[in-house]
Amino acid sequence: MSIIVDKETKLVVSGLTGREGSFHGLRNQAYGTYLAAGVTPGKGGQDVEGVPIFDSIKEAVEERGANTSMIFVPARFAAPAIDEAIESGVHTVIAITEGIPVLDMLKTYWKAKEAGVRLIGPNCPGVLSPGKANVGIIPAQFFDPGKIGVVSKSGTLTYQIGNELKQAGEGNSSIVGIGGDPIVGSDFIDILKLFEVDPETELIVMVGEIGGDAEERAAEFIAAEVSKPVVAYIAGFTAPPGKQMGHAGAIISGSSGTAQAKKEALEAKGVRVGESPTETAAIAVETLRG
Amino acid sequence: MDLLEYQGKQLFAKHGIAVPSGEVASTVEEAVAAADRIGFPCAIKAQVLIGGRGKAGGIKIAQDAEEARAHADAILGMDIFGPRGEGPFRVDRVWVEGGSDIAAEYYASVILDRGEKKLLAMVSAKGGMDIEAVAEEDPEALVREHIDPTRPFTATEARPIVEAAGLDEDVRDQAAEVLAKLAQVASGEDATLIEVNPLIVTTGREVVALDAKVTIDGNALFRHQELAEIADTADDPQEAMAKEKGLTYVKLDGNVGILANGAGLCMSTLDVVAQAGGRPANFLDAGGGSKAEAIVDALTVITSDEKVTAILFNIFGGITRCDEIAKGIVEASSQLDLKVPLVVRLDGTNSEEGLAILAEADLPNLQQEKTMLDAARGVVELAGGQS
Numbered sequence: 001m002s003i004i005v006d007k008e009t010k011l012v013v014s015g016l017t018g019r020e021g022s023f024h025g026l027r028n029q030a031y032g033t034y035l036a037a038g039v040t041p042g043k044g045g046q047d048v049e050g051v052p053i054f055d056s057i058k059e060a061v062e063e064r065g066a067n068t069s070m071i072f073v074p075a076r077f078a079a080p081a082i083d084e085a086i087e088s089g090v091h092t093v094i095a096i097t098e099g100i101p102v103l104d105m106l107k108t109y110w111k112a113k114e115a116g117v118r119l120i121g122p123n124c125p126g127v128l129s130p131g132k133a134n135v136g137i138i139p140a141q142f143f144d145p146g147k148i149g150v151v152s153k154s155g156t157l158t159y160q161i162g163n164e165l166k167q168a169g170e171g172n173s174s175i176v177g178i179g180g181d182p183i184v185g186s187d188f189i190d191i192l193k194l195f196e197v198d199p200e201t202e203l204i205v206m207v208g209e210i211g212g213d214a215e216e217r218a219a220e221f222i223a224a225e226v227s228k229p230v231v232a233y234i235a236g237f238t239a240p241p242g243k244q245m246g247h248a249g250a251i252i253s254g255s256s257g258t259a260q261a262k263k264e265a266l267e268a269k270g271v272r273v274g275e276s277p278t279e280t281a282a283i284a285v286e287t288l289r290g
Numbered sequence: 291m292d293l294l295e296y297q298g299k300q301l302f303a304k305h306g307i308a309v310p311s312g313e314v315a316s317t318v319e320e321a322v323a324a325a326d327r328i329g330f331p332c333a334i335k336a337q338v339l340i341g342g343r344g345k346a347g348g349i350k351i352a353q354d355a356e357e358a359r360a361h362a363d364a365i366l367g368m369d370i371f372g373p374r375g376e377g378p379f380r381v382d383r384v385w386v387e388g389g390s391d392i393a394a395e396y397y398a399s400v401i402l403d404r405g406e407k408k409l410l411a412m413v414s415a416k417g418g419m420d421i422e423a424v425a426e427e428d429p430e431a432l433v434r435e436h437i438d439p440t441r442p443f444t445a446t447e448a449r450p451i452v453e454a455a456g457l458d459e460d461v462r463d464q465a466a467e468v469l470a471k472l473a474q475v476a477s478g479e480d481a482t483l484i485e486v487n488p489l490i491v492t493t494g495r496e497v498v499a500l501d502a503k504v505t506i507d508g509n510a511l512f513r514h515q516e517l518a519e520i521a522d523t524a525d526d527p528q529e530a531m532a533k534e535k536g537l538t539y540v541k542l543d544g545n546v547g548i549l550a551n552g553a554g555l556c557m558s559t560l561d562v563v564a565q566a567g568g569r570p571a572n573f574l575d576a577g578g579g580s581k582a583e584a585i586v587d588a589l590t591v592i593t594s595d596e597k598v599t600a601i602l603f604n605i606f607g608g609i610t611r612c613d614e615i616a617k618g619i620v621e622a623s624s625q626l627d628l629k630v631p632l633v634v635r636l637d638g639t640n641s642e643e644g645l646a647i648l649a650e651a652d653l654p655n656l657q658q659e660k661t662m663l664d665a666a667r668g669v670v671e672l673a674g675g676q677s
Contacts, residue, residue, distance in 0.1 A: 101510035106439040139608040154554020212404040235557035246553025246575040
């Protein structure tokens with residue numbers, strides 16, 4: 001088992017005819033993900049390296065049985081593309097695009113909720129289930145199959161921690177990038193729920209950062225609902241208030257959203273928080289091996 | 291992107307929210323002339339992106355032209371620190387505003403509630419003071435109500451909120467109207483935070499926004515031309531240079547220059563440098579798939595900050611290839627006159643090729659480290675104490 005993407009995934013990529021979309025879509029295919037189709041309005045009937053292109057996601061669902069959509073569309077057109085995916089009949093939408101206006105995402109978030117579609121991202125690296133499927137831009141070479149589930153707001157930080165786990169001889173059930181935007185389709189809690197019931201996952205690493213209160217909410221949820229051990233890392237202790245640190249969501253507003261507050265909230269619920277990515281990986285390995 | 295008070299008020303006026311008349315001035319002469327036109331008494335208000343201006347001496351009332359001159363002279367050029375020690379914020383312009391006769395001070399805001407995925411409207415009859423303190427000491431005094439983000443919010447829906455907050459009965463319709471318009475500003479201008487503190491009732495019983503704190507979503511500036519122009523003028527020199535080169539850069543106050551790829555890894559790098567006893571000079575995310583040219587740009591920006599005494603490159607290549615980063619470092623060394631030492635940690639995609647390129651170039655002033663923690667310790671040692 002694993003979560004969100006696996007051998008059952010039939011992927012349709014919006015933006016497959018673009019430079020980024022084709023590079024990563026074909027990379028995902030080379031990894032073993034079943035790439036069912038691409039979508040670019042007006043380019044239906046064409047193909048990218050033998051992968052058929054359709055005018056709409058709905059057509060890709062009907063013609064090719066696509067069940068998972070990946071969005072690689074430029075920011076200002078991305079929210080409508082996600083909306084289209086939500087209405088197309090796929091069960092999962094993974095939005096990689098960075099820079100989507102947050103109030104657009106607010107509306108899209110509720111559309112996904114109402115339709116019962118799982119939305120991951122935007123502004124995320126995607127989801128990798130090592131040995132099974134990769135949807136997004138996560139470099140798969142740093143991750144082996146294994147027992148540790150990873151959920152993270154940050155891409156590169158996840159690669160750093162994943163690589164340290166691999167060097168210590170441990171692998172991953174799934175790696176989920178939930179994204180660094182203020183409004184994302186799935187929060188830590190949504191993914192923790194999935195890892196909790198995934199038989200392959202024995203330990204969960206959660207990587208957070210400044211901004212919002214998703215980590216604090218996750219701490220409450222972990223205490224109440226998660227039986228598996230969780231190890232956390234939080235980035236941004238040195239970030240000044242009011243400054244956006246790269247990710248649109250990584251900003252301390254007034255006195256809320258600080259790394260210290262998140263660390264304290266997690267530790268208060270018995271979650272060990274690493275001081276650095278290296279220490280976090282070491283704690284995870286130590287906890288797993290008991 | 292945060293707006294200055296007067297920019298926020300201009301936005302309010304555009305949406306039909308009453309604000310006092312005023313003019314912006316960046317010299318003492320301009321301020322005095324503006325005060326003359328507006329009439330006395332008038333307020334001279336420092337325009338900086340931090341709260342607590344009044345306490346810091348950045349807001350003064352002038353009864354005549356002579357006082358206007360004295361206040362403008364004192365406020366323009368002053369450094370203001372925030373309530374949590376933020377800053378300094380140098381005052382380069384003031385807002386000269388007609389005096390208001392205040393009968394009551396309220397609080398009103400519409401903000402993006404990230405946790406609930408909705409807009410949140412808040413109203414209180416206890417305005418004019420630190421609202422976080424009000425919320426803590428007297429939570430009942432701050433009425434909070436979520437707004438459905440998928441449809442417009444009307445004054446009729448706002449009415450029960452202002453009622454619950456206990457605003458004076460005769461101004462409830464006006465206040466409800468203002469709250470609905472604040473929500474309009476949010477949706478119409480892509481604002482993620484709009485705070486009016488105080489929202490006053492004048493002795494003539496008119497509801498007026500006496501202050502404005504507005505944050506605009508930077509990702510939505512493409513559809514707001516006027517706001518995008520404000521964004522282009524609001525930076526410090528390094529931040530402006532970085533923006534021009536398409537880099538994500540935040541200036542900090544230390545002496546260790548930082549470059550990493552990815553926002554999370556970059557924040558983490560700042561943290562481990564601080565843990566090692568150093569003080570980061572900046573946040574710079576070189577982004578995914580960085581090419582050599584971007585590295586030259588990044589080093590140009592980092593070294594233009596004279597406080598920087600050593601630089602750390604912390605790269606974990608995913609999509610980014612370490613050989614490209616190494617090429618960029620070599621190229622930057624030949625193009626720029628790098629006076630400060632560089633500590634480089636390259637790991638991930640093509641790291642061996644990258645390290646080979648650096649070894650071959652044999653640059654003076656370059657130290658390689660294998661891990662992020664060793665690199666942090668190394669750069670802190672080379673950077674030395676803060677001057």
